[in-house]
Amino acid sequence: MTTKPEMTASEIASAVVRxxxxxxxxxxxxxxxxxxxxxxxxxxxxxxxDRARTKARAVDADIAAGKTVGPLAGVPFAVKxxxxxxGLPTRAGSKINRDLAPSKRDATxxxxxxAAGAVLVGALNMGEYAYDFTGENIHDxxxxxxHDTTRMAGGSSGGSGSAVGGALVPIALGSDTNGSIRVPSSxxxxxxxxxxxxxxSRARSFPFVASLDHxxxxxxxxxxxxxxxxxxxxPDADDAACTTTRGLEPTLPLLAxxxxxxxxxxxxxxxxxxxxxxxxxxxxxxxxxxGATKVVDVPEAARARAAAxxxxxxxxxxxxxxxxxxxxxxxxxAVRDRLIAGAMVPAPxxxxxxxxRRWYRAxxxxxxxxxxxxxxxxxxxxxxxxxxxxxxxxxxxLPVRANIGIHTQPISFIGLPxxxxxxxxxxxxxxVQIIAAPWREDIALRVAHALEKMGVVAAPSPKGF
Amino acid sequence: xxxxxDDYIDAVSKxxxxxxxxxxxxxxxxxxxxxxxxARLVDEFxxxxxxxxxxxxxx
Numbered sequence: 001m002t003t004k005p006e007m008t009a010s011e012i013a014s015a016v017v018r019x020x021x022x023x024x025x026x027x028x029x030x031x032x033x034x035x036x037x038x039x040x041x042x043x044x045x046x047x048x049x050d051r052a053r054t055k056a057r058a059v060d061a062d063i064a065a066g067k068t069v070g071p072l073a074g075v076p077f078a079v080k081x082x083x084x085x086x087g088l089p090t091r092a093g094s095k096i097n098r099d100l101a102p103s104k105r106d107a108t109x110x111x112x113x114x115a116a117g118a119v120l121v122g123a124l125n126m127g128e129y130a131y132d133f134t135g136e137n138i139h140d141x142x143x144x145x146x147h148d149t150t151r152m153a154g155g156s157s158g159g160s161g162s163a164v165g166g167a168l169v170p171i172a173l174g175s176d177t178n179g180s181i182r183v184p185s186s187x188x189x190x191x192x193x194x195x196x197x198x199x200x201s202r203a204r205s206f207p208f209v210a211s212l213d214h215x216x217x218x219x220x221x222x223x224x225x226x227x228x229x230x231x232x233x234x235p236d237a238d239d240a241a242c243t244t245t246r247g248l249e250p251t252l253p254l255l256a257x258x259x260x261x262x263x264x265x266x267x268x269x270x271x272x273x274x275x276x277x278x279x280x281x282x283x284x285x286x287x288x289x290x291g292a293t294k295v296v297d298v299p300e301a302a303r304a305r306a307a308a309x310x311x312x313x314x315x316x317x318x319x320x321x322x323x324x325x326x327x328x329x330x331x332x333x334a335v336r337d338r339l340i341a342g343a344m345v346p347a348p349x350x351x352x353x354x355x356x357r358r359w360y361r362a363x364x365x366x367x368x369x370x371x372x373x374x375x376x377x378x379x380x381x382x383x384x385x386x387x388x389x390x391x392x393x394x395x396x397x398l399p400v401r402a403n404i405g406i407h408t409q410p411i412s413f414i415g416l417p418x419x420x421x422x423x424x425x426x427x428x429x430x431x432v433q434i435i436a437a438p439w440r441e442d443i444a445l446r447v448a449h450a451l452e453k454m455g456v457v458a459a460p461s462p463k464g465f
Numbered sequence: 466x467x468x469x470x471d472d473y474i475d476a477v478s479k480x481x482x483x484x485x486x487x488x489x490x491x492x493x494x495x496x497x498x499x500x501x502x503x504a505r506l507v508d509e510f511x512x513x514x515x516x517x518x519x520x521x522x523x524x
Contacts, residue, residue, distance in 0.1 A: 341496035
């Protein structure tokens with residue numbers, strides 16, 4: 001059996017377990033696609049070919065010996081380069097971190113993916129220190145959009161979006177502080193899961209904003225997203241924010257459950273403003289397919305975005321304070337200048353932002369008493385051109401960078417689980433957020449799966465290279 | 466002409482031993498203006514005195 005570029009992870013694992021394909025064949029096919037196309041996409045910063053072949057051979061040996069292998073047997077995957085990969089310095093999109101000693105141990109989520117049989121093939125490009133929505137990187141060059149390589153992949157997990165959207169790997173991992181999983185998912189036309197804050201361990205990944213950092217998977221199908229997510233769940237004492245109260249809550253067995261009993265509403269007010277017609281069309285298709293008519297006005301979402309901004313810039317500044325003192329000229333100047341400004345925000349304003357977060361969380365708790373799912377745009381627009389500075393909305397020029405994440409920030413601010421689903425518009429796809437109550441990833445994934453079955457959402461074939 | 470935030474930037478730069486070269490100053494100032502404008506939006510929102518910050522610490 002030969003591998004096709006767009007084989008899903010579940011198809012690969014099934015073929016490997018049934019002996020129709022070896023894990024090594026699946027790995028070689030991914031490595032060949034990376035070699036063939038990544039010169040254009042620029043999604044990988046490190047290809048771990050030797051490691052991948054060793055792991056794939058081990059999976060094949062286990063199968064030959066009749067041992068049980070995991071649900072991701074032989075599935076190639078890659079990770080944003082802020083995940084620790086044993087033997088590599090964790091660059092986190094920066095120049096400075098390249099001087100770090102090579103990591104001694106993989107990130108927890110890599111260990112869990114590999115324990116399920118998956119095969120790590122490399123580390124992926126990203127915006128410097130994850131302070132980015134574009135996927136552009138001054139040191140490594142931009143990740144490119146697989147549907148139009150003159151356009152942004154989105155950030156900061158740009159390489160993750162580009163690699164999965166370009167079908168180089170079926171699964172990638174990334175991080176999302178303010179939208180960095182959902183934005184690349186939207187621009188690259190793939191599925192992305194930002195789980196509940198605290199659900200997946202962040203141990204041995206390079207942080208950005210401890211209050212807001214999440215890790216999660218990208219895939220070309222909802223089943224693959226659930227497969228990866230389920231494999232990565234579980235407590236971890238190495239991440240202080242990782243839940244100790246929730247057990248394993250597998251979502252895969254629940255995916256096909258009907259959604260007719262769910263109370264689905266449209267996020268109104270703030271979430272219906274500052275959107276291009278493509279975003280309106282994408283939300284409209286999703287809402288129509290789900291039969292949702294109720295509109296819920298989310299109170300104070302603009303203030304929530306403002307508070308997320310304040311917490312981000314100040315915690316980010318705290319993280320990088322010493323590097324800003326010692327190596328300011330080795331930062332991307334745009335990142336450096338934002339972080340320096342962040343260091344200058346008075347502390348009471350940060351405390352107020354964290355208190356507002358508590359208030360805003362309570363508003364959503366009320367909303368989720370009468371609603372199970374909220375639908376909102378993932379991005380205001382399809383992928384902008386690389387280097388684009390402004391876009392014109394309703395006759396007003398607005399800065400691109402500052403506005404890409406306006407619909408994602410008020411959601412991650414209180415850690416709600418979201419599946420970004422791709423609506424395959426022409427000429428470019430765009431994402432929609434399926435938002436559920438805390439710890440109900442199963443519901444968001446179930447709705448995404450129903451939309452996928454209806455043909456409303458799908459990862460389009462890459463056509464840009 | 467000095468901008469209104471320049472004295473503040475100089476003072477914090479000194480207090481934190483955080484260098485701000487002249488070439489960066491306009492961008493730092495512009496970013497700080499955005500941060501303070503958004504922080505003001507949060508600051509203006511009245512909250513009960515007993516409101517706890519979001520992060521939870523369990524001893």
